[in-house]
Amino acid sequence: QQQVKQSPQSLIVQKGGISIINCAYENTAFDYFPWYQQFPGKGPALLIAIRPDVSEKKEGRFTISFNKSAKQFSLHIMDSQPGDSATYFCAASHLSGYALNFGKGTSLLVTP
């Protein structure tokens, strides 16, 4: 069963626009929510992560918003650039655990 559901499957954004990717989870015991970025032919690389004790975390142009009651979290990419074109995965796990539960991924294309 898919423990983390991610949408949209693909996304096209113009340069300078905002990219928004959403994820929802079922297991209320999850307490660590990372986002991974994957370029073609490469492995996923950690982009940004959040714990449920905060509702938002920002690092540069990347922001995670977290809604614990709705069991949802999202990634916002501000001022999207062509170099941001990649596949983005949300994931969830236990803070003390190691098995990451990934969403299916979102293929982002930022057009010039």
Added chain:
Amino acid sequence: NAGVMQNPRHLVRRRGQEARLRCSPMKGHSHVYWYRQLPEEGLKFMVYLQKENIIDESGMPKERFSAEFPKEGPSILRIQQVVRGDSAAYFCASSPIPAGGLETQYFGPGTRLLVL
């Protein structure tokens, strides 16, 4: 500092053959995790190993799949008698201590297995 290395990057096997996927963790990392990504799916955890020990293989199919991480050399994911449904990308990740919210898993580039 080289990242996680996986080889081969692409592997083609016929049904019934064996597939061996190798993973060399980052220098200083003694914890290895294998994930499988089926087409149009997210990565799914398979197994967690430390040197010479399997810690958690709860995500590994019960038959035909095995993993090891010997004292010397890379971690090996072995798939016996491959079937077409084994076609997927297999990713290895490593960490210096048990990965959790405070420690990142570093992923390799993956091995794309195609079973004909």
